[in-house]
Amino acid sequence: MSSTAHTHGEGHSAHYPRLYINRLGYWLFLFSESMLFAGLLASRFYLQGISRPEELSQSLGLGITVILLVSSLTAYLSETAIAHGDRPAFLRYTLYTMVLGAIFLGGVAFEWTAAFQHFPPSSPFGTVFFAMTGMHAFHVFSGIVLLGLIYYNGRRGAYGPEDAWPPEAIVKYWHFVDVVWVFFYAALYLVA
């Protein structure tokens, strides 16, 4: 039985290398995650229509969006560096990405303090605003923790051109968080 299963497994790996399976599975995971955020996005338009409160700080929204955008570039540079064996650049850009993510979270926290006064969670817009930004911020926090993990492992000599999947996966997750914010930023701050 075990011999058959072993042979069966080898047959599959001959056609589908591990990295291909990892990537395909990871995209399916990201697709399932996007369903959660799509539900939140739909609820924003269901509860609030296409109007937005005037009290929302446009400058703060733009500022944290730019910060997240810059962090996407540093994450990309981090992944590119380790794929080419440039460990110092990998560590440097991973650290930059974590710091930018933390600044983004600080901006969201600052926005929340004002939001509690203008549109409390019990109001329709408050409900979607806190649910959307809260769920997104939790994913940013998770991303920072995961980036910290690959930074720690990278400092200890892990990863390289032949073993770049873990950093690639975490960086993909970070870009996914940025993709979600592209839609959330437009839906919460810009649509009118």
Added chain:
Amino acid sequence: MTEEQARRVRVGVIIFLVLAVLTGVEYWIAVSMTGNLLPLSLIALAKVGLIAYFFMHIAQIRYREGGH
């Protein structure tokens, strides 16, 4: 830095600049016009397409060899 790494860095910076410009256009649309759902949606889709293709390498899932 290898030639290939330098090329990928250039691509990343160019895509970042395009995304920054699109974000600026979004902001300008938001402050200058109402009924902006359609243009904002189109720009958001364009931004997501750029991120998915260039930063997330979505085309890699076509390559069963597992390479770039």
